[in-house]
Amino acid sequence: MLATGSSIDLALRELRRHGRPAKVHVATAIASTYGVQFLQRSHPDADIWMGALDEELTAKSYIVPGLGDAGDLAFGSKVDEEE
Numbered sequence: 446m447l448a449t450g451s452s453i454d455l456a457l458r459e460l461r462r463h464g465r466p467a468k469v470h471v472a473t474a475i476a477s478t479y480g481v482q483f484l485q486r487s488h489p490d491a492d493i494w495m496g497a498l499d500e501e502l503t504a505k506s507y508i509v510p511g512l513g514d515a516g517d518l519a520f521g522s523k524v525d526e527e528e
Contacts, residue, residue: 447473447495448506450480454487468492475499477508 447453453471460466469491471484476495479502484493501509 446508446511447471447476447480448502448508450483453484457488457491470494475508475511477502
């Protein structure tokens with residue numbers, strides 16, 4: 446998922462710190478408009494491939510409608526932060 450783009454931005458900066466790739470492709474199942482625009486500004490030479498583009502992010506930076514907290518749930522049951 447490409448929500449804010451900050452994780453991919455960090456990964457691309459680290460990659461480029463160790464060399465200059467001839468071409469960069471970013472592939473994601475779902476992306477937010479905000480994240481795509483952020484990456485286009487910070488890495489204009491990267492090609493971005495996505496299965497779906499969703500317009501909004503929540504206050505927690507979840508893609509809406511997207512997958513919600515799928516990244517958290519991929520590692521087990523969600524724990525309620527208030528418990």
